[in-house]
Amino acid sequence: MEEKERPVDFIREIIREDIKNNKYGGRVHTRFPPEPNGYLHIGHAKSICLNFGIAEEFKGLCNLRFDDTNPTKEEQEYVDSIKEDVRWLGFDWQEREYYASDYFEKLYEYAVELIKKGSAYVCDLSADEIRDYRGTLTEIGKDSPYRNRPFEENLGLFERMRKGEFPDGSRTLRAKIDMRSGNINMRDPVMYRILHAEHHRTGNKWCIYPMYDYAHCLSDSIEGITHSICTLEFEDHRPLYDWFLDQLGVYHPQQIEFARLNLSRTVLSKRKLIQLVQEGHVSGWDDPRMPTLSGIRRRGYTPETIRNFCDRIGVAKKDSTVDMALLEYLLREDLNKRAQRVMAVLKPLRVVIINYPENQPENQIEELDAINNPEDPGMGTRKVPFSRVLYIEQDDFREEPPKEFFRLAPGREVRLRYAYFIKCVDVIKDKSGKIIELHCTYDPATRGGDSPLWVGSSTDRRKVKATLHWVSASHSIEAEVRLYDHLFAVPDPGEETGDFKKDLNPESLVILRSCMVEPYLAAAKSGDIYQFERQGYFCVDPDSSLWDGSSTGGKTVFNRTTTLRDTWAKIEKRLK
């Protein structure tokens, strides 16, 4: 089988060209540079797959570098979660775990060099004043009165900034570029600010911290990065990235920008994600409805699906929103191959097989053979107990079936998967008219679910239109099932209303507490993935281990990762 050629994106094209021209000596070295101030989400996965993927493909390297230049926002907890997520995706940075804070001393020396060159100066303007002097998008800025301080004075002042002689915000070190530039980033940007804050790695060693633009290009340079890949909003920063490196005459990587991922029916901005957590719209960063990697993982997605997805969406410079349906398609494709099939009744309806022998003990239970995965015979078979009293899905019975409904109804015959054909002969209701039980007969000739020949025919087999899943009442185990759906009810949250929270899907989580699953699931452990036949893919939630006294009452908890493709649901929707 030949591999389908996937077209290369513009970044890989640039890299191919660079290798051909022996730029950087044919070397390829990328980096993934998260700020440890939050959890990674699927948008970050795109960047991770791009950077680590390129390194793999071109036999290069990819560093993991924490961009930790703002001590007021960053924490070790985030460093740990980021490492876990990158590892989960299957990437390895070996010993190359770096921190911008590792370079603080070197960065300071470079700053001194720039001051000596007359390319940087200490400015006494306040934050408000700097903003005033900066001008606007349409008006040029004006020079700071401190712009032309002699370099000895700048040197002295900068040294005293480092020593902690000045309060926060009282002074900054600025690059001396051009206050009349059309690019606001070039209007003497701040390089260092005074921040008497404890840093998660350097503690109280520093009270001045470098800004992103200054630290990032130099960190790339120090690490010998060849291609510094970032998102579109940094396009305006590239002249500044280049300026610092050129001024210092140091090794110069190239910055390349691509469009960040947007996904329909969710949000990926840090600000919005924080709101969802803080206002309790979700249970936390790892809520299975969150697009965070920890949430996705708990939901039951596999890292292979995410990597495949990142591969399939491509890389370009155009703003775009990928349809969640593509992610779900790839998820099903992956899970279909690997998930063990199992039967679970989510909303049980009691069924009594009235002609099933009940007075002969040896006949009361049968062990029937069920296939574990029709896509993979290697996964084998298992035994499923059958008895006189069963549960089927409430949704699989209609007293008055619409035309296209071909599941169980009064007088109608269907197949119970791997068991028998049954026919509904009676509907039992309580005083309020609610259906509480079905009486059915079974046909012993259909054992295993095989269709027998019509009476008198040698070729024509009896047909049933539906096959239902079921469990034996006395053998099944009670479980909690959490049905997850899209967090947002519309493709583009906030688009219409202006407030993304108004578009939250009220049914993004439905909890079912008395589901009945087949006994095989007694051995299920946290993280295990199953397909509940005809319903979807489910994984065992970590809450399952919170035995006794917990909200789950010691039951196993299954998260619905995604539904199966559901033709009937589509028909039903159309009928409404």
Next chain:
RNA sequence: UCGGAGGUCGUCCAAUGGUAGGACAGGAGCCUUUGGAGCUCUCAAUCGGGGUUCGAGUCCCUGCCUCCGAGCCA
């Protein structure tokens, strides 16, 4: 209004001056012991206007639309 970047099926990505193609979504059908999976078919696009060229999605001009930018955030 100034600077930067973008506009190809509903969505995402291709086509690198030579037949606009793939995937998802939608529709129709086949098959089926999961209304699953699979298979087949189908719908569907070059932002507008000029120009260059034998030939333009691609090159030039022009207009329009979208996104990003005024943190001592990254």
